[in-house]
Amino acid sequence: MGLSVKILNDYKAVSQFAADFIFNVIREKPTALIALATGNSPQLTYASLVNKVIHGKPDVSQITFIGLDEWVGIPSSDSGSCHHFLFHHLFEPLRISQKRIHLFDALSDDLQRECIDMDNLISEKNGIDLMVVGIGMNGHIGFNEPGVDWNLHSHVVNLDTITKTVGQKYFDKVTNLTQGITLGMQHILNARYVLLLANGLAKSEIIKQTLEGEVTNAVPATILRLHTHAMAVLDVDAASKLTAKKM
Ligand code: GLP
DSSP states (O other): OOEEEEESSSSHHHHHHHHHHHHHHHHHHOOEEEEEOSTTTTTHHHHHHHHHHHHHOOOOOOOOEEEEEEEOOOTTSSSSSSHHHHIIIIHHHOOOOOGGGGGOOOOOOOOOHHHHHHHEEEHHTTTTSEEEEOOOOSBBTTTBBBOTTOOOOOOEEOOOOHHHHHGGGGSOOOOOOOOEEEOOHHHHHHHSEEEEEEOSSGGGHHHHHHHHHHHHOOOOGGGGGGGGSSEEETTTTTTTOOEEEEE
């Protein structure tokens, strides 16, 4: 029970560890359902995973991939979209079949339908086997923003100010970010494994709050401490403010 912590020397080591973990899940369960975050944190993990899959040749043809979240109103052609990120870094290099990929359609005129369809898919697959997530500067996971209702599954959310500001880093030009669509905290709690990736000094304060502060929806990532098999994989910089450091 709880959130275990793995502290590694640098971003590269974090990424290799995470890629090995994902690779092992794929090998152990070739029909697994895997939910993937986007962002800077998992980028090198996905590059390492692509390498490992190309060399190790596990059967990935029956794996189903779902997206953790998406910016509402941003087209998939925009290089800042989560859709674009996952295709570019993972699905295209691995030649994953379209029918094995389910991402939120952020341009849909029926976002509730998008949420229902995602929740139904997850139920049909008997739940998520592995979630690979990052952490926002405000403690969000996906777009589960501070104050989120922990009972939610997929939902649409008004983005937190910090998310709108920090999120600009993914886009070529200033972009109006207002809402997100995301898997919910119930998906996170019920996933068989959750890997939380964080690197860099900028994440050290929110990592300290996540691991050592009060468990509260004001810092959504703290819910991982109630999980049975969640692991925070950190580099020494992200872990630098922790009181109890475990290597
Ligand atoms: C973004 C995304 C999250 C991501 C997080 C951290 O806003 N919605 O899914 O994990 O914030 O991103 P990064 O890894 O770039 O710091």
